[in-house]
Amino acid sequence: MAEGAEQKHEKKPVNWRQFYELVRQTKPPVWIMVIAITLSIVETAIGLVIPLFTQQIVDGMASGAVNSSFLLLFLGLFVLQAVGTGVSLYLLTYIGEHIVRGLRTRLWQKIIRLPIPYFDGQETGETVSRITNDTSIIKGLITRHLVSAVTGVLSMGGAVIILLYLDWQMTLVMLTAVPIMLFIILPIGRRMYRISKRLQTEMASFTAVLSTVLSEIRLVKTYNAEEHESTRGGSRIQELFRYGLKEARLMAILNPLISLAMMVMLVFIIGYGGVRVASGALTAGELVAFILYLFLIIVPVSQFSSFFAELQKAMGATERLQELLHEPGEGQQGKQGKPGVKAHVTFKDVVFSYKPEEKVLKGVSFTIPTNQVTAIVGPSGAGKTTLFSLIERFYELDAGTILYGDTAIHELDLHEWRRKIGYVSQDSPLMSGTIRDNLSYGLGFTPSDEELLVSAATAYAKDFIEELPQGLDTAVGERGIRLSGGQKQRIAIARAVLRDPEILMLDEATASLDSESEQHVQKALQTLMQGRTTLVIAHRLSTVMNANAIIVMENGKETGIGTHEELYRSHELYKKLADHQMKLSAG
Template sequence: MTKTSNSPGFGFANILKLMRYMTFPKMLFSFALILSLLNTGASLIVPLFTRNLVDKLSLDSLEPSVIYFLIGAFIVQAVSSGLSHYMLSYVGQRMVAGLRSRLWEKVLSLPLSYFDQNRSGEPVSRITQDTSVVMNLVTQHLISFFTNIISIIGAVSILFFLDWQMTLIIVIVTPFALLIVQPLGRRMYRISKKTQQEMASLTSDLNQVVSEIRLVKASNAETKEKSNGIHRIEELFRFGRKEATVQAVLAPFMTLIMMAVMVIIIGYGGYRVASGALSAGDLVAFILYVFQIVVPFSQFASFFTQLQKVHGASERLIEMMNMSEEVKQEGREIPHSADRSILFDHVRFAYNGEEEEGVLKDITFTIPERKVTAIVGPSGSGKTTIFSLLERFYSPQEGTILYGGRSIADFSLKAWREQIGYVSQESPLLAGTIRENITYGLERSVALEEVEEAARMANAHEFIAQLPRGYDTEVGERGMKLSGGQRQRIAIARAILRNPRILLLDEATSSLDSASEHEVQKALQALMENRTTVVIAHRLSTIVGADQIIVLEYGKVTGAGTHDQLFATHSLYRELARKQFQTSGSFT
């Protein structure tokens, strides 16, 4: 039966599943395992040499070969231990680096709906925190667990050979210790899982506050965010305290059991030496072998604690790796036919997929090829949703979007998005240089001359040239070192450089002053020539000359035509036009 989140088990199944997503250096791992076994073998030989050494010393007949063998065993043990530790650490780091790469690739492949439902800190925590837990198990615990088992089996076997009666005491005590470890392990699993969830929430909260620190300070919300952060930190502390409590019970208990065994062994062994049943060397060797059982056995507590943490972390990692991705199949080629218009054919869409009405309600309209289509309507009518569907951030629940007579879902996602240039109101920029932001997303090498030409067309070259480092100027996180108008012009330059077939403009000049807007409008007019252009318009003055204006009201198309046609026939459009143009007297 498959284990659920309520059944912690030992977690090995999840670790094996994760192995599929890791880069596994088999040869290096095998060599490291051999060295670990060599180290274990050398450690098992040392007590036997020690026994001979003690017995011969007592007989006053020390042989140099015994000392040489003992020194050799110590050297082999030290060298093999150091090399195996380095190699296993390398293997663990390499495996987790591969897993993190796969997770990052997965995050970038997830549909936008995932990010609508999950805060940005969630996947970040998976990639950083959860993988670190897995790495700690691989590099510090996993191999030592198996070598410790070999060490215990070897030591117990030799102990039975030396004195089966004393060995039987150890064998009888062990099951009682395991009965205590199992319930504590289950509790540790539940605690560690909640700890990782709380860590993810804390990471998400901190990321959000830091990324919006200007809003926090402008709103005098430092006290509120301080309180929220401290609450999260205290919750994390509470789970950490519970984890420490379990460990505080588990580790001393294991030590107590083993120390009790040691006392019994030494007392009973001393009696058997006195009676002549054992030699002094046998007792010394027996005690050394008991230590080789006690130390690994005490490490099992730490191993099972870490294993329960990995169990919870691996569940979340596997869940993420199994999430559905954006469809990036190699679809049909983008058509080069004469007709490349876009048709929304009875499209219905709701963001959660369950609303009866949805954001868009059975809309049908055509965006003619190489024409300018403007979309107007009240806030919340679905204008931005149309752009999201065109970008294939989402898929409609009903209906189809056609391009050149073919569904856009049939095209390769990468090839389709290469056809689109998108300039939004927010003008998002990434931390980096101005040049990197203008060329962002282009896989080809772009000469500085091309970047400058695109910037000139977007009326951005002049202000960029005046900056101390020009196109190599750092824009800061989210472009905060630049003004809103400057960010907008860089975003327009980025769209110009892509040379797209389809332009999506979400009021692209909204952040510009009058002089800059005039220049950029001229640049956009040149860019829109012979391209299919869709404009979301909030200011009707910017789309009066559009070839077609679509009026959206509450997710329905209620009108389509030119400015003059809609002004004459559509009451909502006429009302909007009068409100916006009444001061200038420029409406028809």
């Protein structure tokens, strides 16, 4: 399995243009970047001058003539270098944080505008990993490695030029180590890219397991699935461990090899330089300067191994972020409807499938009249809830069209279209926060307490809200866990009242409630349905028998449309469903 997984992540060219574009689009503060880079260059330049000053001091001490002003200037350079290092480090961190903020903002704005099919096929943890882990990797490259790599190159280049001036023979001997270094670094770097990319994928998988288990921890406990989830999480942790060790093995090879090459070079230079000092070809100060310049080369080279590893990770992260940013979003713009004008909704030969080989709807045609109640009944899997999803424009049709009046709904502005719709489901979701937050969720304006309580009264929710210790400011907990099923449903209905939708969709809104809660919710729904185009999915006969029209769905097709009495007389499946409900009610 591991080998197959690695095959998927074969080496791809490091795309600097992609990385540059990703960073540029966050609009980093250019003037701060210029100051930070300038300070880094000044710091590097001071680092290149210090060995020359050291040479003068050593030679002066050897001859007994040390200038105190020269020493003060020497110390001043150290202080200036330290200040420049501190300021540039802060500015680079600021730039990195600015870039990661911009990236996360872009990703968040993109994610919440992605269509439902993306989320159907993507685990939540995978998406979370991209917006947290991958952006942090890019920030780390910028703040800790990128500028230091640039200044390291400048430092090495300047040091080599000065060394050639000091002693070109020793310098040429020293430079023979460069191709050896490249021979070590490049193949290991290519391997590091593949492992780093796989490590990021495994981290995303682990995050996905965490998100799933923690969000459904009650299900885990109820079904004694702790051992199963422990094993599942443990396997992901084991994979992270395995790839972490692979990365560590490469670093364990790379770092010692570079250190060994540097040490051999240093020993050679000290030995060979001592001979040249003894022969008079070099002064003691020049040898000290030569060794200091050698360190200006050794330190950046030793850092290149970690820079190269971080670079490979950042390129992998860039690739994953670009994949997400290039996902097609929902089409937002379209025709604006006429204000205050209501129209009927018509399904015309609608064909739809979640998977190409499995048709869920097979040429469905019917009309939902304005200001009337239309119910949809049928066995599980007949396509009832899918109809609601298509009205909401969560998915694209395979064929056919859905009309609002004479206009196809996909031609309408998406935001305006969804503003017309209120949706109350069997398990109406609540966001973590207060009752006030949930009542006003997505309204686009801040309602007053009076408006909130009026909507709550309409939904038969005012009494229980006022009995709570903090009233409207009571926290509902994650997914509304601190409220009962009936309370959550009434909050959802009150939210729909505040939204004042033209089209109301009720999907088994009372199916999971006890009889007392159902009575309250039914009253609230009856109030909410008045003067609206209402579409109801329900199994309970009492919910649908008073509807203006009932649509019977079977195997992805509508097989009957009429009132309760008409269908009971003429439609075999409907009569069977109705009789079954009557038996349950009698029992």
